[in-house]
Amino acid sequence: MRGLITIGLSILLLAMMSCNSTKLTENNSGEEKVYWVNSSKVPCEGVAPMSCLQVQESETIEEGKWKFFYSNIEGFDYVPGNIYRIKVKVQKIQGTIPADASSLHYQLVEVMEKYTDLTLRLTNIWLVKEAGDLLNPKGAKGDLTFEINAGERKFYGYSGCNTFRGTIASITDKEIKFGPLASTRMACGEEEMKLETKIMQDLEKVSQYHLEGNYLSLMDSDKNVLIKLLNVD
Known part of the structure; x- marks a missing residue:
């Protein structure tokens, strides 16, 4: 009986040690960081394919500077479609860390900013209604x-x-x-190739847009409408 009790106590002690191995160190106050969080998650590759937050630590958002964020942020109620600026407490986790886990623990301190990402309004399938002076242009396949x-x-x-x-x-x-x-490199008739060349050249000139109802106008720097699109999705 005494042997069984000793074995039981040993198992309990090992279990307690195992639990403690993933706890934060008591004297680890950690540091605070401020992140911008983008309005949508994107496919990324961790141990397996997954979706990641996109973050950056700059004072203002810099286009094209988003980085994958593979960890969870405790207390952060992320809602897609919104851009956030958040303050997060970062602490090291003590003990043995699994190979597929982060050695850092992230906890939300404060949501500093939150606003709707208006650029997501453009996410859609569009029909070309005007290409310069051409109305309802058609290609070789419609x-x-x-x-x-x-x-x-x-x-x-x-x-x-x-x-x-x-x-x-x-x-x-x-x-x-x-x-x-x-692009693909199929050869078509003269009219289709002319139309395609115009579309490609106009896309290079686009710098602004205007969204009104179901219509999206792609414009150059002087606000000339180059291509007008209709929402069909």
């Missing part, structure tokens, strides 16, 4: 389409002959700049 994913800073489309894709170099609630395009 309507010209344009898809924007503002959260992931990507865009896709059909320009009259080929399909294309690219990244959004910068975007605000009024301005947008498209990055380099990659």
Whole structure:
């Protein structure tokens, strides 16, 4: 009986030690950091495919400077569609840390700012209604389409002959700049190729946009409408 009691106490002691191994150190006050948190999570690769927050520590948000954040933030009630500025307490975790876990514990101290990300209004599938003076332009396979994913800073489309894709170099609630395009290389008729060339050239000139109802106007720096789109999703 005494042996069984000794074994039981040993097991209990080991269990307590195991629990303590993932606790925060008592004398570890940690440090406070301030993060911007982007309005959408994005696919990322940890131990397995997952979705990550996007954060940056700059004074103001810098386009294209978002970094993956793989950990959880205790007490942070994240709602997609909002941009946050938060203060977080960061502490080291004592003891043995699993290979797939962070050695740091993050806890929300304060939500300093929170506002709706207006750029997400552009995330949609759009039909090209005007391309300069051309109304309802048609390509070799029918309507010209344009898809924007503002959260992931990507865009896709059909320009009259080929399909294309690219990244959004910068975007605000009024301005947008498209990055380099990659497209398929099919050959079509002369009219379709002319239309496609115009669409590609105009996309390079776009620097502003205006959203009104279901219509999105892509404009140059002088606010000339280059391409007008209709929400079809």
